[in-house]
Amino acid sequence: MAATEPALASVRALVFDVFGTVVDWRGSILAELEALGRRKGIAADWGIFVDDWRRGYQPAMQRVRSGALPWTNIDGLHRLILDDIVQKHGIAGLDEDEKRQLNSAWHRLDPWPDAVAGLTRLKRRYVIGTLSNGNVALLVNMAKRAGLPWDMVFSAELVRHFKPDPETYLMVPALLGIAPHEVMLVAAHGGDLAAASRQGVRTAYVRRPLEHGPAAQPETVAAGGFDLMVEDFGALAAAMGA
Numbered sequence: 001m002a003a004t005e006p007a008l009a010s011v012r013a014l015v016f017d018v019f020g021t022v023v024d025w026r027g028s029i030l031a032e033l034e035a036l037g038r039r040k041g042i043a044a045d046w047g048i049f050v051d052d053w054r055r056g057y058q059p060a061m062q063r064v065r066s067g068a069l070p071w072t073n074i075d076g077l078h079r080l081i082l083d084d085i086v087q088k089h090g091i092a093g094l095d096e097d098e099k100r101q102l103n104s105a106w107h108r109l110d111p112w113p114d115a116v117a118g119l120t121r122l123k124r125r126y127v128i129g130t131l132s133n134g135n136v137a138l139l140v141n142m143a144k145r146a147g148l149p150w151d152m153v154f155s156a157e158l159v160r161h162f163k164p165d166p167e168t169y170l171m172v173p174a175l176l177g178i179a180p181h182e183v184m185l186v187a188a189h190g191g192d193l194a195a196a197s198r199q200g201v202r203t204a205y206v207r208r209p210l211e212h213g214p215a216a217q218p219e220t221v222a223a224g225g226f227d228l229m230v231e232d233f234g235a236l237a238a239a240m241g242a
Contacts, residue, residue: 015184016186071160118237186206204236205230
């Protein structure tokens with residue numbers, strides 16, 4: 001599908017889900033955990049640990065939505081989950097500074113190999129930015145370290161609503177002064193894209209089969225549910241005429 005087709009010709013800005021779509025959260029966090037284990041002499045199944053950490057993400061956000069927790073950004077939620085799973089896995093010997101440093105590992109995630117080059121191409125033609133539940137400091141620090149060339153960091157923190165709440169998707173056209181159909185969300189998660197589409201935002205699905213590790217079953221989605229479906233950011237840039 002070419003960007004000259006009517007459905008895509010009006011797109012002026014592309015925004016990207018970050019965790020799993022732009023960066024390899026699992027591989028990055030796992031590497032930090034393994035390094036911590038070697039340094040501290042801690043033996044643990046770090047693969048299960050990182051999966052448990054991520055698994056707590058959606059329930060923690062739901063606690064905020066339900067009012068069980070006051071507004072708490074993702075750094076704060078990651079820390080709440082971390083404290084729980086350190087106990088669950090019987091990890092001892094971490095002081096407060098070490099826990100704080102470990103929690104900040106989410107600021108140091110490595111991009112997928114195609115991400116920076118693809119984003120750089122797209123930036124020449126479009127406004128590009130994040131559309132993430134990650135908080136502003138997390139996203140800015142990650143971008144600075146990884147060389148992610150965003151024009152703008154759109155964070156759920158700005159509207160105090162987590163995806164898939166409508167407010168997160170509508171924030172982008174509102175702040176850019178354009179219509180929802182002039183925005184495209186790029187994500188590796190069908191549910192995120194479906195929620196964006198309900199708000200009139202265009203959608204592009206990018207496959208990230210290794211998001212949950214080489215042994216995990218990749219997400220499967222039906223073709224035809226998105227404006228674009230691509231294998232990587234290079235293919236996305238080509239499809240969008242960048």
